[in-house]
Amino acid sequence: MKISLFIPCFIDACYPQVGISMVKVLERLGHQVDYPEDFTCCGQPAFNSGYWDEARAVAEKVLAMYRNAEIIVGVSGSCGAMMMTFYKELFHSTPLEAEAKAHAAKVWEFSDFLVTKLGVTDVGAKFPAKVTFHDGCHGLREVGLKKQPRALLAKVQGLELVEMDAAESCCGFGGTFSVKFPMISTAMGEVKCDSALKTSADYIVSCDSSCLMHIQGLADRQKKPLRTMHLAEVLAKQ
Amino acid sequence: MSEREQILGRIREALRVAAPKPGLLSGPGQRVPAHEKRPTDFRPWLPAVGDSFDERAALFAKNSAELKTDFQLVANRNELQEKLLALAHAEGWKKIATHAGELTNYAFAVLGLAVVQTGGRYNLDELESSDAGITECDALVAQTGSVVVTTRSAGGRALSVLPPHHVVLARRDQLLRDLPAAFTALKQRYGSGYPSMMCLITGPSRTGDIERILVLGAHGPKKLTIFCM
Amino acid sequence: MNTVAQTFKETARRMTRDLRHRSWIQSALGKYYVGRDEKKARFQNWQEARQAAAEIKWDAVNHLDKHLEEFVSKIEARGTKVFWASTGQQACDYIVNVAKKHRVRSIVKSKAMTGEEIHLAQALEKSGVEVVETDLGEYIVQLREEAPYHIVFPAMHLTRHEISDLFNKKLGSAPTDSPEELTMIARRTLRKKYCAADMGISGANFAVAETGMISLTTNEGNGRLSTSLPRIHVALIGIEKVLPTLDDLALFLPMLATAGAAQAVSCYNTFIAGPRQEGEPDGPNEFHVVLLDNGRTRLLADAEQRDTLHCIRCGACLNVCPIYKNIGGHTYGTTYMGPIGSVLTPHLRGLAEWKHLSFASSLCGACSEACPVKIDLHHHLLQNRRNAIRCKSPWWEKLIFKGFVILMNYPLLYRLGVKFGWLGQKFHGLVKGTRLDPMIAWTQSREAPPLALKTFKDYWRGRKS
Numbered sequence A: 001m002k003i004s005l006f007i008p009c010f011i012d013a014c015y016p017q018v019g020i021s022m023v024k025v026l027e028r029l030g031h032q033v034d035y036p037e038d039f040t041c042c043g044q045p046a047f048n049s050g051y052w053d054e055a056r057a058v059a060e061k062v063l064a065m066y067r068n069a070e071i072i073v074g075v076s077g078s079c080g081a082m083m084m085t086f087y088k089e090l091f092h093s094t095p096l097e098a099e100a101k102a103h104a105a106k107v108w109e110f111s112d113f114l115v116t117k118l119g120v121t122d123v124g125a126k127f128p129a130k131v132t133f134h135d136g137c138h139g140l141r142e143v144g145l146k147k148q149p150r151a152l153l154a155k156v157q158g159l160e161l162v163e164m165d166a167a168e169s170c171c172g173f174g175g176t177f178s179v180k181f182p183m184i185s186t187a188m189g190e191v192k193c194d195s196a197l198k199t200s201a202d203y204i205v206s207c208d209s210s211c212l213m214h215i216q217g218l219a220d221r222q223k224k225p226l227r228t229m230h231l232a233e234v235l236a237k238q
Numbered sequence B: 001m002s003e004r005e006q007i008l009g010r011i012r013e014a015l016r017v018a019a020p021k022p023g024l025l026s027g028p029g030q031r032v033p034a035h036e037k038r039p040t041d042f043r044p045w046l047p048a049v050g051d052s053f054d055e056r057a058a059l060f061a062k063n064s065a066e067l068k069t070d071f072q073l074v075a076n077r078n079e080l081q082e083k084l085l086a087l088a089h090a091e092g093w094k095k096i097a098t099h100a101g102e103l104t105n106y107a108f109a110v111l112g113l114a115v116v117q118t119g120g121r122y123n124l125d126e127l128e129s130s131d132a133g134i135t136e137c138d139a140l141v142a143q144t145g146s147v148v149v150t151t152r153s154a155g156g157r158a159l160s161v162l163p164p165h166h167v168v169l170a171r172r173d174q175l176l177r178d179l180p181a182a183f184t185a186l187k188q189r190y191g192s193g194y195p196s197m198m199c200l201i202t203g204p205s206r207t208g209d210i211e212r213i214l215v216l217g218a219h220g221p222k223k224l225t226i227f228c229m
Numbered sequence C: 001m002n003t004v005a006q007t008f009k010e011t012a013r014r015m016t017r018d019l020r021h022r023s024w025i026q027s028a029l030g031k032y033y034v035g036r037d038e039k040k041a042r043f044q045n046w047q048e049a050r051q052a053a054a055e056i057k058w059d060a061v062n063h064l065d066k067h068l069e070e071f072v073s074k075i076e077a078r079g080t081k082v083f084w085a086s087t088g089q090q091a092c093d094y095i096v097n098v099a100k101k102h103r104v105r106s107i108v109k110s111k112a113m114t115g116e117e118i119h120l121a122q123a124l125e126k127s128g129v130e131v132v133e134t135d136l137g138e139y140i141v142q143l144r145e146e147a148p149y150h151i152v153f154p155a156m157h158l159t160r161h162e163i164s165d166l167f168n169k170k171l172g173s174a175p176t177d178s179p180e181e182l183t184m185i186a187r188r189t190l191r192k193k194y195c196a197a198d199m200g201i202s203g204a205n206f207a208v209a210e211t212g213m214i215s216l217t218t219n220e221g222n223g224r225l226s227t228s229l230p231r232i233h234v235a236l237i238g239i240e241k242v243l244p245t246l247d248d249l250a251l252f253l254p255m256l257a258t259a260g261a262a263q264a265v266s267c268y269n270t271f272i273a274g275p276r277q278e279g280e281p282d283g284p285n286e287f288h289v290v291l292l293d294n295g296r297t298r299l300l301a302d303a304e305q306r307d308t309l310h311c312i313r314c315g316a317c318l319n320v321c322p323i324y325k326n327i328g329g330h331t332y333g334t335t336y337m338g339p340i341g342s343v344l345t346p347h348l349r350g351l352a353e354w355k356h357l358s359f360a361s362s363l364c365g366a367c368s369e370a371c372p373v374k375i376d377l378h379h380h381l382l383q384n385r386r387n388a389i390r391c392k393s394p395w396w397e398k399l400i401f402k403g404f405v406i407l408m409n410y411p412l413l414y415r416l417g418v419k420f421g422w423l424g425q426k427f428h429g430l431v432k433g434t435r436l437d438p439m440i441a442w443t444q445s446r447e448a449p450p451l452a453l454k455t456f457k458d459y460w461r462g463r464k465s
Ligand code: SF4
Pocket: C310, C311, C312, C313, C314, C315, C316, C317, C318, C340, C367, C370, C371, C372, C373, C374, C375, C377
């Protein structure tokens, strides 16, 4: 199976280790990966802000770039949801509708790919820490990630998972929402941090670096002892 | 053009463009295949109810306990008489309100208390100051612990809701399985001419409007007792 | 920026800092979540039930003309007077006239969001009639002269002490901290009102076409008393409320109660088919049904968002909405608050002025997941955003997104941009948190993530060589 990666723009620029971890895990499992270097962004920021024409201009390139890909695996629930769900809406009643649907069918989120497609839960990781899991909204509700990441975490040696209250409630990031309504976004983040803190976990783990960026940024500013880590990073630890 | 024609005209104009079918955008955890035709049988999805009378009665009793309804199965008229008298005594009833009916007439006879009859026109203050309203019903619903009453089966609109204690006298064969059965029964009984009010009563009146704390008897009855014979 | 949006932002800023409010709402809803999950689990298949409910509503709304005509002809046959109102003003005028004609002095009103929508109580009061809200929560907020905080739990923001003080001031009752005692104070006061009222006003949760009935759901019994005792009953109903058949209630009543109030079924589900009929001992002599359009046909014409008319006003989407829980119901400044309000209000009151509500969402999708009739709420928020930008977008934002397209569509430019950003970041500290900070909206409450010196693209190149 030839796997084409998609690495969202902000992971490329801010959290390269998340992408690198995904590559390591996939290669450890004996898969070949390929990365279309021209990939930049899925277009979500423009789409969510109401600029659908602009989003389409970016997304068209993405469709073309992955036209011949067999399977596309990405390391973000949110950008995955953009391609799986929202591209269909974005290209609805346009000449590219069929292609958007075909593309959507090839896209997998990393943890879902491992568990559902490959049937793997033990990737040979070892990470002695107590963690709590934050269900990123897009991953949870658009992609259906719930059991998959937990199944993977359960097989990580030395790791203890403690669930927090309202693990499914939004952290408040929401893309441009976080800067258009920072007061609401921040309040939501505080609620999230509080429930994570109550578990006294060492790390908040999630399938979405964007949520973690928001949570970590908030915790650092408020000097709360919280550390965040993407699931791929946990799975890469040995 | 009348307002009616204008509104209907706008509706027809609007409906010329078809809307997407529902559920197409639902996330994976919520997705179920669309039905070919809009469903009419909801039993497979609604809360399950057993088939036998005993199962239905047990479920009705369980729901009643949860709703704080006092539900009592009685074997025969003698037992009904005993229980009614005991209740009247315990609650200190002085005046009751009721309507004409086979079971209600019997209750009225055994209780021997002052009575307000809501068969014809009645005095509202008299009804309001009654200690209990005793009615018959159309059906009991095991699935939800509900009583079905109508203006015809339960002596009008106010009798079952104005006095502080509502007592229902039901027969065993009135205990239906579920909501679909209740609506079928109503249609069969009244299809040719519906009463002006029908009601599904589920427990005594309640509110949670103050700090989401349950309080019984917000406006309607504080107590609901059901005797099923 | 317009003033409505500004007020929204300012109030939101204040409310989100109010930690007492935050924890109050959190704990007020805590019991609801537990109860709702438990009641949902009793369904043999909740997801199937939702799909069925959505399909039935789809059928109802997409054949609205047919069902409405059937409803009207059936209910008129039993002596009901039906009035069609295109606007809220027409509906108010009609009801005020009915009250005048019958020399009505006092009215008891059972909760009706349609009444809030068209400011019916205010119109009646202006004509000199006393209007008393009878739902306990509505009664409380009416005494406080404020809008409902929630479409199902109007007074959930208040503590028992606040309510006790209110009753003490307005009704002269002795202070108490028992919710039970407070409820009984209201019960005693309102009992007198029911018995004295000339007219009862209600809304309807459903209008059954097949049998020509309205279905009215309450827990307190106020709906029954207001429609039983007064000599006139007026029901104000949105035209979208029709359900095709009586049997459909077997699905909708338990779903409404489960999603809305964590109950298996509400306490009183009352089906009213007309005024007092021949041979019946009581009930109103006159029954008026007012069918309200007030922007609903406009929404109907938007096929993409037509399913918004499926709404059964259960309030489930509010209860799960993290925005609602943090800013509270009053901040919206609308009749319908929470996710459904944010979708609906731009249609009812104009997109230009109310678009900010559609942007004030993290698009988490909890609302769509909670909705018993499967309205695609968060998708509609996205569509409202798109429509708003199509009409009018700020020039600077447009410029940003034009730039975004260029940056993302030329990978070389993108790579340069990231490097440039890395460099620029070194100087960010000089302006961070000041008015010159281009990222102030982020950095005023959060640290920014550092850009990496070696990006993933760099890593990949390194691997290849
Ligand atoms: S949109 Fe759905 S969840 Fe929200 S009030 Fe309406 S029916 Fe309930």
